Amino acid sequence: MDWQALLSLGLTAGVLLTLISTRLPAHVVLMTALAILSLVGVLTPTEALAGFANPGLITVAAMFAVAAGLHGSGGIDLLVNRFLGKPQSIRGAMLRLFLPVLPLSAFLNNTPVVATMIPAINSWSRKIGIAPSRLLIPLSYAAIVGGTLTMIGTSTNLVVSGQYQSLTGDEAFGVFSITLIGLPVVLVATVFMLLVLPRVLPDRSARKPFANMREFTVEVAVDPHGPLVGLTVEKAGLRDLERLYLVEISRGDSVVTAAPSEETLLAGDRLVFAGETEAVTDLLRINGLTASAGENTLMQQDRAERRLIEVVVSQSCAAVGETIRSSRFHDRYGAVVMALARNGERIEGNLGNIIIKPGDTLLLEARPAFVTRQQYNKDFLVVNDLDKVAPRHEKAGLAWTILLLAVGAAGLNLVSMLDAALIAVGVMMATGCLTISQAEKSLELPVLITIAASFALGAALQKTGVAAALALAIVELSGGRPWLLLVLIYAAVSLLTEVITNNAAAVIMVPLALAITQQAGLDPEPFMFAIMIAASASFATPLGYQTNLMVYGPGSYRFSDFLRAGIPMNIIVGVTTLTVLLLFYPLQYS
Secondary structure: OOHHHHHHHHHHHHHHHHHHHOOOOHHHHHHHHHHHHHHOOOOOHHHHOHHHHOHHHHHHHHHHHHHHHHHHOOHHHHHHHHHOOOOOOHHHHHHHHHHHHHHHHHHOOHHHHHHHHHHHHHHHHHHHOOOHHHOHHHHHHHHHHHOOOOOOOOHHHHHHHHHHHHHHOOOOOOOOOOHHHHHHHHHHHHHHHHHHHHHHOOOOOOOOOOOOOOOEEEEEEEOOOOOOOOOEOOOOOOOOOOOEEEEEEEEOOEEEEOOOOOOEOOOOOEEEEEEOHHHHHHHOOOOOEEEOOOOOOHHHOOHHHOEEEEEEEOOOOOOOOOEOOOOOHHHHHOEEEEEEEEOOEOOOOOHHHOEOOOOOEEEEEEOOHHHHHHOOOOOEEEEEEOOOOOOOHHHHHHHHHHHHHHHHHHHOOOOOHHHHHHHHHHHHHHOOOOOHHHHHHHOOHHHHHHHHHHHHHHHHHHHOOHHHHHHHHHHHHOOOOHHHHHHHHHHHHHHHHHHOOHHHHHHHHHHHHHHHHHHHOEOOHHHHHHHHHHHHOOOOOOOOOHHHHHHHOOOOOOHHHHHHHHHHHHHHHHHHHHHHHHHHOOOEOO
């Protein structure tokens, strides 16, 4: 090997050791490696930066935005609310959880799916009396295996497809190219999770509602044109809310206190709740409830720009000493008061009649410009943009239609996956399902930079001949047996993805696998599918896959919880994948 090959090999080993042994972000480590390869001349600047223009990377970015549009329109809430219900057992709850998560993860990136589901599962678990720790690992695992159903289900699949296209010059894989392998994996994994996980997952019950929490007084109105009109309080789902309870219903000149479950909701009813901030944001996602402040007609326009903002009233606030209604708060500040807390407690009575005092904490629904204005205004001492935008429920069906049409067009090869994703983003923005702000915030730059920088390392391994040399050694180790080569590659990726990011593990192994198949005269496609599944099927640690890390804290898990549940999952998924590949995919060219 020449010095360039030795440097590439040493740099790859250094990246792996750094990612395993330190907490440095993967995108920082890989960008450092990219810079070194470019500075010393192993790669030209064009080669080093080629990953940033890779179709797979751009498709990942576009799918982040599509997922944001589906979430912002309430499309995911619509699906979740129809499937969760009130199961009677832990296995029933898991099955209800899998019904929306598996199909969602097949067509959306796993990260936004899990991010959306975590608060929903937390609230739902308290309602049905099951600890979140019994459901959040299944949530992550279901999202992971659901992502193996299609090529757009996980960023790893898109990255491997993009690198395969880049290194071989062949066409990228179609949307459903991996489905034949992913479907058996999903079925076997689902059965395994239903049978085994209830026995091994811990029961770490969540804290009691309202324990040491600040309470808000929240007032919302029943939308006259919404789906809640004519339903009872119980059927509308307003009786079993956790961390939030219905105090009274204001109807014209009368007030229904301690509203019974069988009370029928009428158009324009004002509902007064008490609860904490996060519970308030969940309440405002319910289709059929709107802001109830008297003069909020203007706020009902341009819903896409509205968000929740928490402020503390200062001594010099012009509204101090007046009620929320008499102060004409909306006209004065361009914001609607959604909730109020004083000294950490809720205030009795109708929200509009509460007199504002210094130190009151207000939860406002306002446009982003409100935050900018308050930088020069003495009325509020603290401004905390909660970045929670009210879902546009009327766009939910349209968002799903756009997504399904895009998937269908790509699946029928009418357009490429990249074009389908970009068109979907454009149509969502044009129709109001997705705002520019939501699209920008959906782009997870650390993930995208990690993917792009990883391509440089893979290109260096191939260009310098390191991949070919390692491939020859592995071919000799296998004795030329194709099935053993497949098993060795799957095992190597599976081990790597538990200690470094799944995308980094996949990108490092793709050039090696291509070199191996070239040396042995084998078809590279089944090996690419093996890498995709192995890199995604990371269950044994919270470090190997981002969704595992996302549920780690909310579920109050310990590292050992993942080992007990994940190691058998890794084995089951690995055996299923390899069996399907060996049975249905000829490893050698026919």
